[in-house]
Amino acid sequence: MERHIRTSLIVQSVVPHLHQALVRIVAPLENRRQVSDPGFSPREKEVLNWVKVGKTTWVISMILSISERTVKFHIQNILRKVQATTRAQAVAISIENGFIDVD
Numbered sequence: 001m002e003r004h005i006r007t008s009l010i011v012q013s014v015v016p017h018l019h020q021a022l023v024r025i026v027a028p029l030e031n032r033r034q035v036s037d038p039g040f041s042p043r044e045k046e047v048l049n050w051v052k053v054g055k056t057t058w059v060i061s062m063i064l065s066i067s068e069r070t071v072k073f074h075i076q077n078i079l080r081k082v083q084a085t086t087r088a089q090a091v092a093i094s095i096e097n098g099f100i101d102v103d
Contacts, residue, residue, distance in 0.1 A: 038081035040099060047074040048100055052091045 040048065043064075050060045057075070061068045075087060082099070084090035094100045 038078075038099065040078065040081065041074075044074050044078050044081075045100060047071060048078050048091065048094060051075065051078075051087050052095075052100065 046064065047060060050063060055063070057068050057071045061071045064071070075090075078090050078094075079085065079087075082090050082093045082097075084093055091100075095102055
């Protein structure tokens with residue numbers, strides 16, 4: 001490939017942007033937090049598995065024959081134990097760390 005000043009200028013202007021894109025991709029992988037075994041109760045695992053398949057709080061309460069408030073209590077415990085802010089994040093962290101199965 002012949003060296004042209006135009007090609008050199010393009011490469012010089014693009015490289016910092018490519019570097020920044022790579023940093024944004026790699027940084028989350030490096031900063032992934034490893035969560036120690038949260039010690040889920042059997043009921044919390046059961047609730048988490050229903051959350052994993054997309055069931056709402058109300059549906060989970062009907063399936064398990066418990067109140068919605070109790071389901072919310074279990075979900076809050078799960079979020080706290082895996083340091084998550086959303087139900088989906090709690091499921092992702094739990095699967096990633098092997099606390100629940102993917103199936």
